[in-house]
Amino acid sequence: MLHCRALENPLTIRGHRAQWRFLVVNTAPAPASSRIPTFDDVRTARARISGAAHRTPVLTSRTADAGTEATIFFKAENLQRAGAFKFRGAYNAIAALDAHSRQNGVVAFSSGNHAQALAYAARLQGVSATVVMPRDAPEIKVAATRGYGAEIVFYDRYTEDRTEISLRLAAERGAVLIPPYDHPDVIAGQGTAALELIEDVGEIDLLVVPLGGGGLLAGSALSARALSPTCTIVGVEPETGNDGQQSLRKGEVVKIPVPKSIADGALVTHVGDHNFAILKNAVDDIVTVTDAQLVETMRFFAERMKMIVEPTGCLAAAAVLHGAIACGGKRVGILLSGGNIDLKTFSALLGGR
Structure with missing residues (x-):
């Protein structure tokens, strides 16, 4: 098992000192409809999907490192089967x-x-x-x-x-x-991406994850808290759809009207109940980015790293590359959640500089 040493200077997120929180989940058996998954479920999921899901690469960029003054590791789930985590x-x-x-x-x-x-x-x-x-x-x-x-x-x-x-x-x-995020086996499966990331790169100080309904962020939190227990975990939403941010700060699930954004994979009205049971204890903060920042991040990946990442897949990277999270001097894991965008839309977005 990998462990992350305690940070001498805890991360600052939007002017607030990060508070380390550790996930404690009741491991007694529960009905599938109400069972909150644990890291053991993530490990079971890894065994189930082995040979079916790709172990996607972890990519780096000197340009990204220089611009953020950090060491950035991109987990490329845009290269996963069916194009997403x-x-x-x-x-x-x-x-x-x-x-x-x-x-x-x-x-x-x-x-x-x-x-x-x-x-x-x-x-x-x-x-x-x-x-x-x-x-x-x-x-x-x-x-x-x-x-x-x-x-x-x-x-x-x-x-x-x-x-x-x-x-x-x-x-x-x-x-x-089988809903897209509010389901224990879905959450556990999504957690295998962060598990692989941390296994491949070792200790990280910060894990940044796209947030829509919360399946990827919840699963990632289970893996990060088990493998790098002192790392900071941050979710990223589109600015117009910050239900998760409101929920984390209020301590209960907040519902909003259907948001509008180019991040079509994150246009939900609220996070899932299974997901929030994990997020409220394990996630340090949730920040937002604009559509314009998503487009610029798509351009970065296309021009500098020669790959296509859809707007939703750029959420976490946009927050880091545009300074929504202070990460100087840190080892930062970023999940790129997907690459499913048609070329016409991709070209139209990038052509509107």
Whole structure:
């Protein structure tokens, strides 16, 4: 097990001295619907997804290091199967089902990355999948989800409730609902990305993670608290959708109207209950970035590192590269959560300098 030495100068985040918090979770058995996952679940997920999910590379950039006066490690989940970290949680959740539960397939709701990840993971495991997607979901994500063999049911994200639609479909078909983030096996699967990152680079002082519904941040927190217990953990949201930031500061889940941002994978109204049970104890802060900063970060990855990262995937990197988090002299792990963006949209965003 890797351990991180105590920092002599605790990190300063937006003018506040970081407070170290350690996650304590009741390990007694609980129903799957209410069970809060632990690091043991992350290790179990790693065994389940081994050979199916890629162990994505950790990349570095001298330009990023110089600009931040830090040592930056980018965990490139944009190079994961189906183009995003979501494959980890989706595959793990399906693999955890027994044979009877698989018979009538699975149902999910997603703006895109969980949709295609679940569709692909279901196909690999011989399970049928139905995905509820917003009508304005990126065309590339819709095409990929359909291409992996899933049935798509569209809804209007501003007037209809995707959870209600999905619950109805699951009940009608006798299928299992696997939500994109508020699920213990999904959280555990997502935590394997940070587990790999810390195994590969050793001690880190700061872990920065994109935040939408909270699955990746919660899973990452489980791994970081187990492997680098004194590192600071920060989530990053789009400025217009800071429900997680409000929730962490208030100490309870805060719901907001559907936000608008180019970070389509983070357009949620609130974090999940399973996720917040972890975040409130294990995460030090949540900060926000603007759409303009996301575009500039996309440009950085395209021009300097020769790769495509979607807006949502740039959230954590944007916060570090644009100074929302003070990280000078630190070893910083950053999760790049996905790379699923069509070239037309990518070119239009980067062309608007």
